[in-house]
Amino acid sequence: MPTTSEDVRTISNRLYALGALVLAKTGKRPWFGPQITINDDRCEITLYGHDTALCALCYAKGNTPIEALEAAELFADAMPDLATAQLHAHMRAVAACIDKARAAGIPDAYVTPLAATVAAISANLLPPPSAMAQP
Numbered sequence: 001m002p003t004t005s006e007d008v009r010t011i012s013n014r015l016y017a018l019g020a021l022v023l024a025k026t027g028k029r030p031w032f033g034p035q036i037t038i039n040d041d042r043c044e045i046t047l048y049g050h051d052t053a054l055c056a057l058c059y060a061k062g063n064t065p066i067e068a069l070e071a072a073e074l075f076a077d078a079m080p081d082l083a084t085a086q087l088h089a090h091m092r093a094v095a096a097c098i099d100k101a102r103a104a105g106i107p108d109a110y111v112t113p114l115a116a117t118v119a120a121i122s123a124n125l126l127p128p129p130s131a132m133a134q135p
Contacts, residue, residue, distance in 0.1 A: 015033065018045070018072055018076055022076055025076065027082045027085075034047050044059050046058060060075050095118055
């Protein structure tokens with residue numbers, strides 16, 4: 001079935017909406033906005049290419065452009081809000097700091113309070129970052 005200019009406009013509008021949603025969820029404008037690639041009978045949408053630390057997979061795939069758009073929209077909808085994403089990033093940074101301190105042999109008296117805070121916040125307030133949805 002041939003694609004019409006209306007189909008292209010609809011797909012473009014959905015890609016722009018995805019870009020706005022990703023910006024709202026991450027607080028960052030990507031180097032490039034969501035793009036669709038059609039190759040080898042598959043459609044792939046690159047959601048953003050600026051910070052792969054934001055998600056393990058920044059692609060959504062489908063057999064048709066509409067399926068790929070639907071997968072991308074589901075993924076973007078499932079992303080945490082900006083405040084939660086920032087808190088997850090902060091907690092990952094603090095956890096990395098704790099690991100680095102322990103590896104460097106910093107006395108437990110300096111590390112334990114941070115570790116206790118991270119454990120309390122993680123246990124009571126946040127799902128683990130690995131529980132975030134992926135496409």
